[in-house]
Amino acid sequence: MEQMRLYPRLDDQVLNKQLSLVKQVFIQGNAETRLEAMGYRVGFVLVEKIAKDIPRMNGELERMKFLCKEFWTAAFGKQIDNLRTNHQGVYVMQDNEFFIFSDFEAGKQYVETSAIYLALPCGIVRGALYNLGINCVVTSSVENLPVVKFHVHMQQKN
Amino acid sequence: MSKQNKFSPGIYISGELFTLTYGALVAELLRDLESPTAVNRQLDKIGYNIGLRLADDLLAKHSHIQRCTDMHQVADVLAKVALRTYLGVTAQVSNWNPSNDEFSLILDSNPLSEFVEVPSELAQDLRYSQILCGAIRGALEMMHMEVQTFIVQEHSQSVEIRVKFIRILQESVPPGDDD
Numbered sequence A: 001m002e003q004m005r006l007y008p009r010l011d012d013q014v015l016n017k018q019l020s021l022v023k024q025v026f027i028q029g030n031a032e033t034r035l036e037a038m039g040y041r042v043g044f045v046l047v048e049k050i051a052k053d054i055p056r057m058n059g060e061l062e063r064m065k066f067l068c069k070e071f072w073t074a075a076f077g078k079q080i081d082n083l084r085t086n087h088q089g090v091y092v093m094q095d096n097e098f099f100i101f102s103d104f105e106a107g108k109q110y111v112e113t114s115a116i117y118l119a120l121p122c123g124i125v126r127g128a129l130y131n132l133g134i135n136c137v138v139t140s141s142v143e144n145l146p147v148v149k150f151h152v153h154m155q156q157k158n
Numbered sequence B: 001m002s003k004q005n006k007f008s009p010g011i012y013i014s015g016e017l018f019t020l021t022y023g024a025l026v027a028e029l030l031r032d033l034e035s036p037t038a039v040n041r042q043l044d045k046i047g048y049n050i051g052l053r054l055a056d057d058l059l060a061k062h063s064h065i066q067r068c069t070d071m072h073q074v075a076d077v078l079a080k081v082a083l084r085t086y087l088g089v090t091a092q093v094s095n096w097n098p099s100n101d102e103f104s105l106i107l108d109s110n111p112l113s114e115f116v117e118v119p120s121e122l123a124q125d126l127r128y129s130q131i132l133c134g135a136i137r138g139a140l141e142m143m144h145m146e147v148q149t150f151i152v153q154e155h156s157q158s159v160e161i162r163v164k165f166i167r168i169l170q171e172s173v174p175p176g177d178d179d
Helices: A003-004 A008-028 A033-049 A058-078 A099-103 A111-131 B017-032 B036-061 B070-085 B130-141
Strands: A082-085 A090-096 A136-142 A149-155 B004-008 B011-014 B091-094 B102-109 B145-154 B159-168
Touching: A003 A090, A033 A058, A033 A111, A033 B017, A058 A082, A058 A090, A058 A111, A058 B011, A058 B017, A099 A111, A111 A136, A111 A149, B011 B017, B017 B036, B036 B070, B036 B130, B070 B091, B070 B130, B070 B159, B130 B145, B130 B159
Parallel strands: none
Antiparallel strands: A082 A090, A090 A149, A136 A149, B004 B011, B091 B102, B102 B159, B145 B159
């Protein structure tokens, strides 16, 4: 502002700079979004490394099963404990002891804090599924640590 | 990395997940900050904060580690125990200076940059594995040793880290409060 008063000719330049800063802030989003985007990248590459020697999978369910067994074991050290679906594009995967929370106090105390820790894994799952040909939205929910539920919503195919 | 790294008792996480996540972090920092040197600084800071916590974890898991009385012992623990525990590799200790307070850790395989190719325009300035320097500095600060660490050279295969002992920190200075 000071600058603008002293050098009116600089107006454009200063405004542009401000504008680009504002744009940057909006593109980058909040911490969760950015972590999710990082996870997406990781999952996208990781699934290729894990799935390279595996025969072609047909159908959504088979891919989800691959994700719950092979992928989960290779990436997070154990299998998913429970996979449920409503057969209309919504899957719920339950991990009874997600590795990130093995050092957390079990119970409800850190449920709120856990959200930020789950942004990256959600991205990993989304990236992995995307590279398997499934376009989806992944969210997570926690009621009692260290039990984590991942919700996968398939995008409508056009 | 086909080996699995041990993080806390009974819990293993895949080395690939670790390497890729670190790669995503560096890429994100590069996008965020204007210069590779700023990225190096950030990585060093992150590593420092990790080191402060890892020191505790390492000593809790390896109760056989004794109090170190000279830098040779410190170098040994770093190269043989710490790096093996957290990265699944061991390092060689070499290039001691005459007064025995400065040495190099040479990692023959660098797990952090396993799938990584640093673009040539960044290779000059970016220290991809700078986080290791920060972690070593942080961990040794928890042990009341002030050291200087920097990367002498790194390729995708190997990395050489120089560690220089500065002074013993006094009990009264709480580590981590002076940044």
